[in-house]
Amino acid sequence: MMQSRASAMEISAAPPNRMRRQFNTGRMLTVAAFLLPSIALYSLLVFYPLFRAAYYGMFDWNGLGPLTDNVGIDNFRNVLSDGLFRKALRHNVTILLLSLLIQLPLAIVLAILASGNIRGRAFFRTVFFLPYVLSEVVTAVIWSFLLQPNSGINDVLERVIPGFKAVPWLGDPDIVLYVVFVVITWRFIGFHIVLYLAGLQGIPAELTDAAKLDGASPLRVVFDVVLPLLGPTIRISVFLSVIGSLQFFDLIWVMTQGGPVNATETMATYMYKYSFQRFEIGYGAAVSLVIFGICFGFALLYQRFVLSRDYDNALA
Amino acid sequence: MSLAGLIARYVVLIVMAVIILVPIAVAAISGFKTTGQVRANPFSLPRSPIWTNYTDVLRSDSFWRQAGNSLSIMLVTTLLVLALASSAAFVFSRFRFSGRNLLFTYYMLGLLCPITIAILPVYLVIRELGLVNTMWGVILPQVAFQLPVSVLILRNFFMAIPQELEDASYVDGGTPFQFFWRILLPLVRPGLAAVAVLTMVVSWNSFFLPLVTLNSERLWTLPLGVMQFSGQYSTDWARVLAFATLAMTPAVIFYLFAERQIIEGLTAGSIKG
Structure with missing residues (x-):
């Protein structure tokens, strides 16, 4: 042109x-x-x-008054060595790994099941994507209700399973992060399903038909034909999932505020607490940059080593 | 496909659809019950629907004020994103000059910097500009952070418009602005629609930025209202769920009417980007 x-x-x-x-x-x-x-x-x-x-980030500063207390790179050093920040980072990474190992494969399966000539295809797409247009705050409020200790899901389980004892889903530090992950999946899986549906549409029917004619089982068709051709979509989906996992805030803030006892603290809630509740602005700025550095570093590496294979999808 | 396979396929899809829909339905239905009923039988239908939870919210000033604030912020944000992103995309798609690729890369770097991460730095700049606790303190950062993906989407649409149209417009003595306004924009309406609905959904649901920027209750948007309301009536679940349901209704209706554009907008940027 x-x-x-x-x-x-x-x-x-x-x-x-x-x-x-x-x-x-x-x-x-x-x-x-x-x-x-x-x-x-x-x-x-x-x-x-x-x-x-x-x-x-190089000052000890409460956000008001002049910047006088230059502490050099101490803030950055303190962020990286703070046990709570590392814990928050671990939580982000846990959500990230669970997303890659459970949420995305599930999204691929559902997309494959909902694609092709199947009645109700449009309906399933509409339903799966629906939570994505709700705000995370509304999502969090609804799920806080469902996950109450003495009603909601517990109430149903008590009726269905004899002898079931109510589980404090959001109150038990040992399980709360996984419970939050379920809510995250509920809200975000539709986005990935829609990405995969679009990717699946780009795969010519002749290819899968040919494989079937050659006698390949449905599973062989999926693993040998569909998944390799879905590669570019999977790589984008993984990228977005990782970047999203590293910056969770809204949903977790409304549901647990990072608690109980920091069990759902993420880098973003940690940053919010230092910046907007304790007003340690200098330290908060350092935290922000560390989070940014982690995301940016990942993005560059991913771009360089993974996405560069799909030239059309390159970021710039 | 075998019948058993087909049935299995539907079972999985329907189970998933139920898991998605039940929480939303429970929220909407709970608004028609008393909190006592909600607590005792969270998943049952009300014997006779109670309207007071919904009518109380609909009669309160705060709900309508928050809805109005969300709406104004959303509309201004969307108009500004459309204006700024389309003019930038016009330059990136139809002009050649040195430094163009560098500038475009500079723009696309913004895709790697979500607003959540930059919230404190952005807040500090907003404060320097004296925009804390104003609508503009929410609108302008939202526009700025929405620009990269919007420019990317629109640039792809603009590049698909044949060069001959542009040449013809200039031969007829048209200015670049006339070509942009009278020919290019009308031709890329689907692209503009995708960018508009994407921006609208992002703005309507935005929480973190208003949370740190808007202090006075008078300026609060619906997501802030939902959080505040659920804190204030923490045990009165029927009322809280009625409020949450009313807050999500506009987005759900909008989604049912503009599903294609919303999905296109939300996924186009990520597939191409």
């Missing part, structure tokens, strides 16, 4: 040099006029804050 534009411009570039220069200045002004407002806003509110945070 760019080729044809260039040749079109050369043909029309008959006017003398002076004219052409004016034309180019005009083009540059147009470019600037169209681009500057968005670049300015984006730079001011996405990039500039990170640079400010890098600066604030």
Whole structure:
């Protein structure tokens, strides 16, 4: 396309040099006029804050008054060595691994089952995606009700299973993280199912039909034909799942506030508590940058070693 | 496919659909019960529906004020995202100049920086700008963080428009702006719709940014209202679930009407990006 534009411009570039220069200045002004407002806003509110945070992160600062107490990189060092931050990071990684090992495979299975010539296909897609349009706050409130110690799901289980003793789903530090993961899956699996459904649509029916004609069992078709062709979609889905897992906040904050006894603390709730409840802004800024560094580092490595295989899907 | 296979397939799909739908239905139905009934029989239908939980919420000023705040923030955010993202995407798709790819990469780096991670730094800048506790303190960061994915989606749509149309427009003496406004934008309506609904859903559900930016109750949006309400009436589940149901209703209705655009918007950016 760019080729044809260039040749079109050369043909029309008959006017003398002076004219052409004016034309180019005009083009540059147009470019600037169209681009500057968005670049300015984006730079001011996405990039500039990170640079400010890098600066604030080097101070012991409560957010008010002058920046006087320069502590160098101590804040960053303290974040990385704080047991609670490491615990929060472990929780993020646990959610991440559970997502990759349970949520995404389940999404692939459901997408395969819901694809192809099956009645009610559109209905299942609509239903599976529905939780994704609810706010995480509403999701958290509904599930807090269902997971109460003395009603909700416990009530049903007590009726169905004789001798069942109510489980404090959100109150037991040993299980609460896994319970939260179930809620996370409930809300996010539809997004991945829809991604996979789109990916499955891109697989030509001739390929799977041919495999079936050759006598391949349905499972062989899935493993030898469908999954390899679904590769690019899986790699994107994994990427989004990891980035999402590293920054959970809304749902967990409303359901547990990181408790009980920090059992569902994530990096984001940790950062929120230091920044907006204890007002240790300098330290909070350092935490923000550490989280950003972890996400950014992962994204670059993933881009370099995994996504680069799918050139069309490259980020930039 | 064998009949047994087909039945198994439906069983799995239906079980999953039930798991998805039951919590939402329970929330909506519980609003029609008394809290006593909700507690004793959380999954049963009410013998005779009680309307007071819903009517109390609908009669309260705070619900409508929060819904109004959410709506205004959503509409302004969406308009700004459409204006800024389409003009930037226009440049990235139809102009050639040195540094273009670098600028585009700079833009796409934003995809790696979700607002959750940057919330404190963004809050500090918002405070420097004097926008804490104002609608703009929510709108402008939302727009800024929504730009990368929107530019990406729209750029792909713009690049699919044939060059000949643009050449014809310039031959007829049109300016770039006229081409952009009169020819390009009307042709990419599906792209604009996808970006608009994506932005609307993100804005309507946004929680963390309003939580740190809006202090005064007067400015609160619905997600903040839901959290506050569930704290205030923590044991009165019928009332809390009625409020939560009313808060999610607009999003659900919107989704049922614009499902295709919403799914396209929410997935287009990630598939292409």
